[in-house]
Amino acid sequence: MDWSKYSSLKSSKLASLGKEKQVIKEAVEGRDAVNYKEGDKLPEGESWATYFQEGDDIPDTCKVGDIKTNGVKVGDLKVHAITAIKKEEREYVAMSQKRWDAESGEAQDDSKQEWSLSDLEREKARYDDDMARAKAQSDGLAAAIADFKKL
DSSP states (O other): OOGGGHHHHHHTTSEEEEEEEEEEEOOBOOBOOEEEOTTOOOOTTOOOEEEOOTTSOOOTTOOTTOEEETTOOOSOEEEOOBOOBOOEEEEEEEEEEEEEOTTTOOEEEEEEEEEOHHHHHHHHHHHHHHHHHHHHHHHHHHHHHHHHHHO
């Protein structure tokens, strides 16, 4: 980011800092464990899946960890309980900048970069350090120029 242009980009609404949300985990509806017997009809439209665990009555053709799904069950089908999971989101601050296709001029999705306050402060400190080094170089050159003029 060319920070020297931030104020003008912001005033022309081409760049801005704003809060964004990111989904970390989607919500999952929970359900109790169900034991189906051979010949039981599984609920319509459901895509039940389960796997054999230690202690299950496992057919000779299967092993622990094998997945069983609709219409492929052998013997009893044990659908294990699923614990409900809440949707998890995180909020963060991002710099959004407008973008366009160079050839067609058509608007594209905004460019977004995540920033924290410490990131911005670190970036500013880096530029401040660069300015201090440049000032020291300039002062040294000024002294050398003064000495040169005395010759």
